[in-house]
Amino acid sequence: MSSQLNQDLLNFLKASPTPHHATQNLAQKLTSEGFDQLAEESTWSIGKGRYFIIRGASIIAVNLNPDSLTDTGLKMVGAHTDSPCLKVKPNPLIEGTDYQQIGVEVYGGVLLNPWFDRDLSLAGKVTYLNHASELRSTLIDLEAAVAVIPSLAIHLDREANAKRSINPQTDLPPIVGQSFSDFDELIKQGIKRQRPDAPADQVLAFDLSFYDINPPAYVGIHQEFIASARLDNLLSCFLAVEALLGASAENTLIVLNDHEEVGSASAVGADGSFLRDVLERLLGSPETRIRTLAKSLLISTDNAHGLHPNFTSKHDPLHGPLLNQGPVIKVNANQRYATDGDTHGFFKSLCQAHDIPHQVFVTRSDMGCGSTIGPITASKLGVKTLDVGLPTFGMHSIRELGGAKDPDYLQKALTAFFKVDGGIQVPAGD
């Protein structure tokens, strides 16, 4: 199902190999649509308007009308900008005599097997001194395939298909060449391409990760699916921004946090102070803030596990979401998801009113359950929250699979949410 929305999504996924790139691309989009950036270190004189704020690789955007906040509350959508990946170690070069390799750390819950035999490039943020000895940082993306982690041949490991395990320290370092000795020079070339006017004199430090250069693509006889890296959770980030812009409604907000895949506890993560700090400044007095939040709702969007036809026993028989059947409402009695009956019912009625297919996910009772930013943000702010997301296969693989119809369904649902007139009708009880 080819559409402009999907094409824009594929372009965004390709152009966003790291959370920093994703944040920069979304900020550019917001700026081009008339949003003004607010710097956290500046004095804010906030009136009715559209704003965005960046902290690290996290971003908040808001369409604000302070006069009606306590009547309407805030309609908020959350997602996360980071994805599991392999990050370059600070002293990266492993200088063997025959091959040179790069030491990597595993970021988040990476599904490691699919990283073998991929054409890998490097991207991220670099901190350096320019020729005037000024401290600078910039984003780089080498774009070319500069590294690979070759599999061990099956002849050398006859058990590979039955019980292969991966040691992240010894089995993962990607090979970058046979006569490579200057990692800093490689990075300097990346900086020069990005900033031809301000080349680097000395590379000081970096936050770089490997990514697969294979671009996002449609897959399936009728192009039913979208295959890409980082669908978790750039898919939701992209749709949140599209819905915010499409709805163009007052007192709507999106918050996209880095560091979800490693627990969210950081200055920029959902367990940090970013959203709370911004809301304190946007909403004014504690009285106004608490009254506004009491009328607000957060939809936390993060992908769900589709029912895999080869592994149906991994799902509860009555809760197996299907690709291309719309957003999945995620429920967990132990608050791994923040959805409760009221917020679940609200989202269901919203989807029904707009003819949007929807599904529900609960994990098997004999299996553990993942989590996301929903419960964390709910507990930080005390705001009503529900967790939803699009069903995918291969979550945390280097290439994940989603349904080509689903982005449109979730975008419609989020747009309808943003456009709800006045306060959110989550039933108060009889």
Ligand code: ZN
């Ligand atoms: Zn996620």
